[in-house]
Amino acid sequence: MAIERTFSIVKPDATKRNLTGAICAMLEAGGLRIVAQKRIQLTLAQAQAFYAVHAERPFYDELCEFMVSEPIVVQVLEGENAILRNREIMGATNPADADAGTIRKEHALSLGENSIHGSDAPETAAEEIAYFFSGLELVG
Numbered sequence: 305m306a307i308e309r310t311f312s313i314v315k316p317d318a319t320k321r322n323l324t325g326a327i328c329a330m331l332e333a334g335g336l337r338i339v340a341q342k343r344i345q346l347t348l349a350q351a352q353a354f355y356a357v358h359a360e361r362p363f364y365d366e367l368c369e370f371m372v373s374e375p376i377v378v379q380v381l382e383g384e385n386a387i388l389r390n391r392e393i394m395g396a397t398n399p400a401d402a403d404a405g406t407i408r409k410e411h412a413l414s415l416g417e418n419s420i421h422g423s424d425a426p427e428t429a430a431e432e433i434a435y436f437f438s439g440l441e442l443v444g
């Protein structure tokens with residue numbers, strides 16, 4: 305398997321509880337390298353555009369409001385099979401279903417406030433990285 309890149313967000317519930325470092329340590333211990341990272345405050349329009357794929361879902365407004373409630377940390381993660389590996393390290397979307405030792409099992413508060421986002425496929429990883437990072441921020 306070739307080296308791959310994926311996109312990750314440390315979400316507001318985690319930055320608010322000062323868990324950015326703890327979550328980064330779990331990503332690194334799981335074999336991923338943080339090759340780009342920044343802490344930002346999304347506008348509502350930016351959150352709505354990022355989650356546009358969920359625009360028709362009943363939780364969309366709640367999700368977007370949550371994502372602007374505190375700063376977030378956006379990241380590019382690199383490693384072997386990074387998209388799948390990151391999803392293993394994160395655990396299931398709902399922390400109630402997540403395996404022990406995963407980020408969501410250890411830190412998430414609920415299905416909505418689930419501490420971390422990760423891309424689900426190569427196409428979305430490329431789109432999500434490009435949404436938040438310019439080429440100049442992505443060191444080879």
Ligand code: CMP
Nearest residue numbers: 363366367397415416417418420421422
């Ligand atoms: P994420 O990986 O960021 O992608 C979309 C997010 O929507 C997901 O994580 C959850 O945090 C959130 N989500 C999914 N289902 C629900 C739901 N039923 N209610 C509230 N939030 C949800």
